[in-house]
Amino acid sequence: DVKVTQSSRYLVKRTGEKVFLECVQDMDHENMFWYRQDPGLGLRLIYFSYDVKMKEKGDIPEGYSVSREKKERFSLILESASTNQTSMYLCASSSKAGNTIYFGEGSWLTVV
Amino acid sequence: GENVEQHPSTLSVQEGDSAVIKCTYSDSASNYFPWYKQELGKRPQLIIDIRSNVGEKKDQRIAVTLNKTAKHFSLHITETQPEDSAVYFCAAASGANNLFFGTGTRLTVIP
Numbered sequence: 001d002v003k004v005t006q007s008s009r010y011l012v013k014r015t016g017e018k019v020f021l022e023c024v025q026d027m028d029h030e031n032m033f034w035y036r037q038d039p040g041l042g043l044r045l046i047y048f049s050y051d052v053k054m055k056e057k058g059d060i061p062e063g064y065s066v067s068r069e070k071k072e073r074f075s076l077i078l079e080s081a082s083t084n085q086t087s088m089y090l091c092a093s094s095s096k097a098g099n100t101i102y103f104g105e106g107s108w109l110t111v112v
Numbered sequence: 113g114e115n116v117e118q119h120p121s122t123l124s125v126q127e128g129d130s131a132v133i134k135c136t137y138s139d140s141a142s143n144y145f146p147w148y149k150q151e152l153g154k155r156p157q158l159i160i161d162i163r164s165n166v167g168e169k170k171d172q173r174i175a176v177t178l179n180k181t182a183k184h185f186s187l188h189i190t191e192t193q194p195e196d197s198a199v200y201f202c203a204a205a206s207g208a209n210n211l212f213f214g215t216g217t218r219l220t221v222i223p
Contacts, residue, residue, distance in 0.1 A: 004155075033210075035213075040121070040215060040216075041215060042118070042201060042213045042214055042215035042216050043156070043201060043213040043216075044213075045210070045212075048210060059113075090155070090156070099144040099146070099161075099205050099211070100146065100158055100161070101146075101158075101211055102158075103148075103155040103156050103157070104155060105154070105155050106155060
């Protein structure tokens with residue numbers, strides 16, 4: 001059973017703070033993704049990674065960066081959090097061979 | 113890139129009735145079309161998928177149809193039950209393993 005774990009489920013941060021969202025998968029998947037979910041906007045891709053130390057911009061990368069130092073771990077970084085980054089963030093992973101994406105439980109971030 | 117449109121955004125049906133959610137996509141190279149169900153406060157989970165070499169796929173009460181010529185695909189849920197209430201997302205992907213999602217449909221099944 002694929003497990004994608006997001007370490008923080010609920011966070012409240014102040015404007016200007018640096019925020020780290022961590023994601024770990026246990027299926028040796030090559031691909032990892034960070035999505036943002038907002039009502040009426042669906043799931044929007046922020047960044048993805050096809051391999052260790054590789055990263056690609058998604059549809060809405062502005063204000064975010066990522067780090068993939070180990071295959072199982074993909075971190076999303078908000079260098080200076082802003083109120084418009086209040087959202088639910090979903091990490092996901094998939095194997096190189098298949099399309100099926102497996103999601104984590106999500107991290108609810110509120111920036112005040 | 114790919115653009116996936118999903119309709120309706122909300123759908124209410126009586127228990128036992130059928131529900132249909134429709135999606136269109138823009139990239140003719142897309143060849144994989146999954147549907148995800150997200151219950152309140154939970155992660156999206158894959159419920160059914162279809163590849164472009166197949167026109168229809170069924171799994172118990174849910175089915176997906178694909179019309180490649182028209183670039184649209186649909187999710188059909190028959191004999192709906194209250195536990196079907198959730199947000200449903202369609203998605204499309206080409207060989208790059210990168211899914212493009214629709215904006216979601218909130219389905220409410222009224223007992």
